[in-house]
Amino acid sequence: MAETATREFVHNLRTVPQTLRDSCFRLGKSPESEREESQATFHNLFLHIHSVRVHLRTLSPTLTFGLGLMATASFVITIITGVLLMVYYKPSTDLAYQSIKDIHFTVSTGRFIRNIHRWAAQLMVLVVLLHMARVFFTASYKKPREFNWLVGLGLLVITLALSFTGYLLPWDQLAYWAITIGSNIANSPRELTDAIGVTQWMDPGGFQKKLLLGASYVGQDALIRFYVLHVFVLPLALVTLLGVHFWRIRKDGGLARPEEAPGGLAEWGGERRPVFQPLATKTYGLMALVKGKRPPVNRGPENTVMAWPHLFWAELSVFMVTVATCLILSFYFDAPLKEMANPAIPENPAKAPWYFLGLQEMVSYSAFAGGILIPMIVVVGLALIPFLDRKAGGEGTWFGTTGEKPVFWQSLVFATVTVVGLLAFTVNFGWLRNWIPKIHQLWIIAINPGTLLVAVFAGWSLLVLKRRNSVRLAAVSLFTCFLVGFAILTYFATVHRGPNWQFYWWPSQWPVH
């Protein structure tokens, strides 16, 4: 009675460590059977969005390069470091710059955390672009994955918006003038409405700019709006869409992969593999030690393996590789910070963040074309891809359809030549207004390097469409042209544009002002 109860009580007190652990981890040990492995995935709050089994092929690093994971990992890193920065950052024009200086000089780990935040953010933008390219070139947008492609586009836009809103927060010269440019790009519909004379009644440009800045200038109101967007609204939107993105992967049957070869494993490295594979060591075969073949042990139907542990090794390692990359970059390279924002001293050249520099180059010819028209065309074009290329086949492999690789290389060369040629032309000869000073602005909006490139690329891909008789190949050519154009224009505007947006061969040649 009382004695037993006391003993019971003491026994329970002493076994608290085990009972505590068992209550947290229901299995209480590493999973040992496939059933336990599936439970480890299925019964876990954080892990159960994964399927219990994954296709072996999708674990191959050369299929996806872990880009989607890397993007998610860098997002997680920015969230963690971002929250930490929020402890010290003050979103007031008087205090923001000083708070960043404090973070750099005095806050424990402040300098390192700020650097990580900046590099993770840059990495995220780069990686989502690469991820989009990967998904395209492995044709992983085809039915039933069209919707997920659209969700991904939404994620791309939100990522760019996150980076852009974060850019203003340090309130230094870099931030202030980049956002001045950005807000004037938002104002660029004015170019069109002015040209046709309707600005008085319809001014979407002015409206957009006012919405963005909360004022007619970049000031305290803009800072607060960007801050709210950056730390709350956009992350919330991103997380929501990310949830949808992952959910759709499940619903669409996992990552895209090539169809299985009948009666055997899928193509691996271009060769069909038999069901039984040669084994490195010897095995028993009919009572004698011979060099034999290995039966497909531990591989489920459709060539799948357990998510636990294989998928999670992959995810964890990609996450840590991303972390390590960010840390190494942050150790050696400080996040930039120029002098405090000074409306009286414009930066020259005043450049947008790198992912918008290609657009800024276009904007230098026509604000509306570069700022609104081309981005809209690009976004709509990208969105339409899965709805125009509906023929099944070729998913899950790089350049899966016949003829993709040659078309890819040809388009690469074509786009390079066209873009470089056009840039060389404009650098040497200028554009319409240089030759015909009084020309109406509408002409310039209609005919400028940006629209010209769009037309030329579209023409090229129509050519491919006709000649190769394949929508997919036409899509490959157009997408490749777009990628190449983006890359070259970004590079060009970064390296070769100096003060007053003049052409220079190298930054070292920029005139010392």
Add this chain to the structure above:
Amino acid sequence: MSRLDPPRVSRRSFLSLASIGSFLAALGTAAAGILRLPNPAVLPGPLRRFKLGVPEQFSVGSENAFPDANLVLFRDDDGFYAISSTCTHLGCTVARSNEGFACPCHGSRFDSRGNVVGGPAPRGLPWLEVSRTADGSLVINADNEVPAGTRYKV
């Protein structure tokens, strides 16, 4: 191999253990750094050290109120001491009274040594650290309390 040999830790699971272990170690190291961040390395805001002049300016038996610094500086035969004018009840500034100090907000009363003699104050008025700077002037550090009765001798 016989059953009596210790089970070999195969390369596969050693690798698993090592990689998970190093992952957790990395997480732990990161957590350590992260947890240090919210602790301010240097307290912001204006200094709460008040330089009040050289000791010779204050005669023995004198008391001088410094409203900007929210304290009263006393000097007696044993030395200097400074009593904070912030009431220990809810933070109002006390006024000088015949018996010592009186708080206008909720009626706390203190004697001239800062001890509570009436009202809701839970403890006496804090005595603040008095010291001297290198160039000889008295400095009160309002962030540091000293036990009541501590004198600073010059």
Add this chain to the structure above:
Amino acid sequence: MYRWALLLASLLTIAFLVGAAVRENYLGQWRSVQMQYRDILREKATDDRGRELLARYRVELKQVSLPALGTVDRCVTCHNGIDDPRMADEPLPHRTHPKDILRTHPVDRFGCTICHHGQGPATNFEDAKAEDVFWDYPLLPPEMTQATCATCHDADKLPADQIPLLRAGTKLYQQKSCGGCHKLGGRGGVLGPALDNEGAKTKHQLTMVNLKPPHTTWAWMQAHFRDPAGIVAASQMRNPTLTQHEALALTVFMLSQWKRDVPESYLAPDKVEQKYAALHRQPLTGEQVYEQYCKTCHGNGTYTRWDKTFKRFVPAIRGASLLAAEDRACLIENIQFGRPGTQMPTWDLRAGGLLPEEIAAVADYLRAGVPQLKLAAVPALPGDIERGRSLYLRNCAGCHGHQGRAGIAPEIGNPVFQQSATDEFIVHTIRFGRQNTPMPAFQRPDAPALSDQDLSDLLVFIRTWRPKGAPAVAHANPGSTRGMP
């Protein structure tokens, strides 16, 4: 394979985390400086006070935060000994602050950067010096720190031994007559930019192309003073011919020109008086005005100078023959309204900033003692404009210019000249010329080059340049705005 990647990445992560922690906590410059200082304190802990200071010393980041000034100065993290008189012989950064400055400017109230500039929030010297860093105001060299006294003080009232360079620079600015081309405090010429906020300029606002690094504003100023056109291509500024020391003094003076917004509680009383006095200033004497505003172009004024930059003759305004012919009112009018379109600025109060008393005073200074001649009447002969034109072209246009303007000699076609000069004055000058200038006498008694008829013709032609609608010349009082362009 993934596990190898995980292992490697995790190890790298740990390595760099630890590396960053070590770098921040153990390798910071400030920490070793503070440990050094503690050793010094230990050495000097020979009496009660020394021991007390040693006991209280903590190794930690230190700062002076002054929201009123908008500064957070962490210089005191390394400069621990600035208010300890025992540290006078220690090397920097431990040394006591020189002179007695901290007695009147305690660090707790002023911080450091209000006087020394530099990047206050920094915790290492390179970043604090901020010479090659993105910071608007790098650390001032020690000898130039006196420039910032003018932020809160009236520099003229400070003792000269505290601010020797600033005082010298202020005097030099007047002696070299910089005001002839530059405005300061609303007074001065217009050929150069106004210098009122010169000290607030950052290096981005100056042309650094021709300057060898370091690209600081004071290096630019010193180099610019020694060789204006070498620093600013196509500069019209005449070389003020300064020694190295004089250039330094002028630079300090320029740096002190900064209308900085400092809370009133920080201003010295004489500064407030100075601001008030600027609204009601005492007039300068004629000699002072001449020295500060006229000398740079007119030299000592008794003979004509040839100006290399503008390629014209600068009139001899203190020449006896001019002053004998020109009356006081005319002189005042010419100074007041200048010669629009030429390098002679309008010195009127609303433009050049000189008070009416000052203009009158300098006119008297110019005249000093030269007796006024009574000019002869003009020849009473009707003049022929066409004849006058050909005479003018032959005899005068070479120097005075085609329309009486833009030549190398004074503009007789200039509206101000036309409205201030009398006919008698014009004829007198043509007849007798001007001594010590290139203007010859065209009707010398012994060898007259022009007849009276010629003179009438010339006069009538010259008067065709008078602005339409302008009344006949009758000299107005100084300060009048009558009929001026």
